Amino acid sequence: MNPLVEAVPPSGIRKFFDIAGGIEDVISLGIGEPDFVTPYHIRSAVIDSLMDGQTQYTANYGMIELRREIAHYLSARFGVHYDAENEVLVTVGASEAIDMVMRGLLAPGDEVILPDPGYVSYQPCVQFAGGTPVVVPTDADNGFMVTPEALEKAVTDKTKAVFLAYPCNPTGAVMPLDTMQAIADIVIRHDLLMIVDDIYIELVYDGFRQESFASLPGMRERTILINGFSKSFAMTGFRVGYVCAPEWLLKNPAKIHQYAIMCASRASQVGAIQALKQGRLDNYRDIETMRQSYDQRRRLMYKAFTDMGLPCVEPKGAFYMFPSIAATGMDSDTFCERLLKEQAVVCIPGTAFGACGEGYIRCCYATSVDKMSEAFDRMHAFLKGK
């Protein structure tokens, strides 16, 4: 057995799957994807492509039309410019991109600095690639944001890259430009790579605008930008993502992708092209419609948790809330397990996202208002009865 794989613990949410499977009438706040079905025009374009017989492999890097659309989109929306010919790689979701980037760039023993809590796959992907994750703790006091000071302390002579993702799954934290700038200064000063997962970058609220690290001065040349269509366009099951980076940084991940995956599904790429083309025409109305709906539900959930006495940093991005359950005296795992068994509500223990998630739970507000309200009633009853 591969010791690199053996060393990674099993997923922290697996057991909740099994428990939830045996319970009737479960309401889940434990879902990590939009509750919108993929916009109809996207599905329709995919159907048309299938009926036209477009079922073949595509170029390893992805269809050139899609790469051009991606380059245009990133340039128009976030002011980052990539050459569609050799700086854009279409992947099977951002998840594949994360894996390819780690495997392509890390040498054994290289350290990657990551925030804790953070998305479940970051650390394992670093480990599978033979790298060493170095976590920077974040907490409610600093808004679950990596501070420049904490980052500076984590840098060693083995540090290869810093890996950040804002807005953040699970906390909903965002990162303002001045903090990004301070972090970029450290990355440049130590001559590190910057890996950014921008998957939630479109889902921000209260007028906040999340910039992309690649757009900061001096950063494009050392940044690997990962993004995808799952969250912005509600296309999770299509599995289309992409990596953008200067050619010298992209060539290794692209090489692995070429041998291991060949190419992302053509049908999904066609859907992605349609998503971006339509967006260019109607100023990304799909994204805006969904964003506004998440925003309304975000306010509803924030008020509900505040009323329940579960303190919470008001999230400005993604579609998650990360309330503290410390006052209940339970640990995250116990809280979630009991809530599920006693009130049939699924939340994810914060510890699934790192040790710093202890004392918190992740709740997703990409759920219908009626279901969410019912879940709040049940949580209220649970808290009263505990």
Add this chain to the structure above:
Amino acid sequence: MNELNQRVLELLCQDCRMPVSRIAVMLGVSEEEVARAIQGMEDDRVIVQYRPVVDWDQTQKTFVEAMISVKVTPQRDQGFDAIAKRIGGFEEVRSVFLMSGAYDLLLLLEAPTLRELAYFVSEKLSTLDTVTATSTSFVLKRYKQDGVIFGQKMEDQRLVISP
């Protein structure tokens, strides 16, 4: 129309029974502001009525629906408005639209029986001075109305838990 009114309308169009308190939280404003916005729109007849979208095929009610295209002679100084109002006054007429194309008005009609609908067309509608031609199409089945597809319940296909 101001931004708040617009947002309130969008939520009410999703669910017109949504309580004011919930709308207020979702839009990040006070309940008073929402109540005032709704009252204002009701007073101005921007919001005209609240009613459910019904799939009548699921009920026992039997009735006939038709769409009737009507060609009319516009009247001096009043264009189509006077005749549209005149036709719209009949209780069988559910909706009246002024249309581009070969016909001028499109009517949505509802009557308890085919006979009554036929009577309306031949005796009430066609006999109006300004009506020069009509073309009647009966509704056989409703698939979608007001953005809602009938007979289809969208199940949540998502996994109960995902990272």
